[in-house]
Amino acid sequence: MVKEKGQALIETLFVLPLLTLFLIAIPFFARIFITWIILTQTARHGVFLIVYANYNENQVKEEIINYLSKEKYMLPGIKKENITVDLGIRFHGPAWVKIDYELKVPRLLRRIPGFPNPFTLSARSECYNDSWYFGFPDNQSQS
């Protein structure tokens, strides 16, 4: 009995970091996928704003920032530099929107060697754009 004294404590000390890691990793990975889905949907909305509403590059970026930072999803820190927009009017090709978002990694996960920090998520959507037929958007030219 004397020899086994404190065994549980030592075992707990060994497994506690692993357990904590899991408890932190699970919500973090859930967050990754939720954010990824939000970004995918946002990229699609961005493209449809170009295709249906003939928005120009600035308008699309502003709408995306409004959507991500002011609506209920709340992905703060998104900037215009993180959004790439191609209206697809120059060569009458497809319009596309790409959004890159940097997700902050929890401290414990940052200590894992090789774990990307910040964790960059990227989403993209593309669709053929015919809205130029009804006139080019403001501040855009065909040149």
Added chain:
Amino acid sequence: MNKKIKDEKGQIVVFVALSILSLAMFWLMLINIGKMVKDRIMLQNAADCAAQTAACIRARALNMIGPLNARLGIPGVTLGIPEFVWWICPEQLLGIPCDCMAKMAKIFVDGIIEAQEEINKTYGGGWAYIQAMAVARRQEINRKGQVCGADRIFPLDSFSLKLHRNKGDIWYWGTIWVLTPKGIAPLPVPPQMKGILVRNGKRWYEQDNDFHKKKLRIVAHKDSNSLSNRGYPLGKGFFGIKKMPRISAIAAARPYNAIGPMFPKKEQKFGLAATEEFLPFFLKQEGWDAQLVPVGKGYQH
């Protein structure tokens, strides 16, 4: 008491090991399901954008063919009245019938028809498929720049523009200059005398019935061995799942306009109908656009 404690030896190790195992399984499953849900949403976008693209291309083709069709329906100059196409010969040779401008008129009409058919062939088939496929595939691009969106698309409807050619006789009249009290004047000469008579020739485009209601349904697929599925599912041994399931998504789109069909109905006698149908579009400076529509009965988004 001592006996009781000895019986509980190693209890925490087992408990913790089981907890970690279940947490690990939960974590792996979360990643697998998260990946699948994300792919399914991406694939729905791919199907939507592919259908929209195909409808956009059909709309663009109709917007290009429509004005050409209107040019075929001008009376006298083109096929507004197909039995009377008369381009006046500028060479004022008294009493000598001439068909030089009849030939020119035929070249002009044939040129418009040829242009329409080239647009129809290109946009109403391969081009729409290629573009829709490219859009669906490029819905996702990984960090290495590899396309890993949908693996392929399968159209459930034809990409055809649903237009067909009106056929019938075309009379290109010749010209003869005659002397009148007020000077010389041109007179038309029927093609049987001088000019060109085309039997069962190609004339203007007409719409298939309800052609504007025709949807383009497209199914996008992502296979188990798709590029982005490599390495998945995580923890194959744990769950007994060897590969990620194949997923599909369906979408439909169609061209639309709020003005009218732009093309005349079947079996028109006069090409004038082609010009009449296009006139509202010309006055309002509008045309066909495309939009997503519900797929309809029998399918779930």
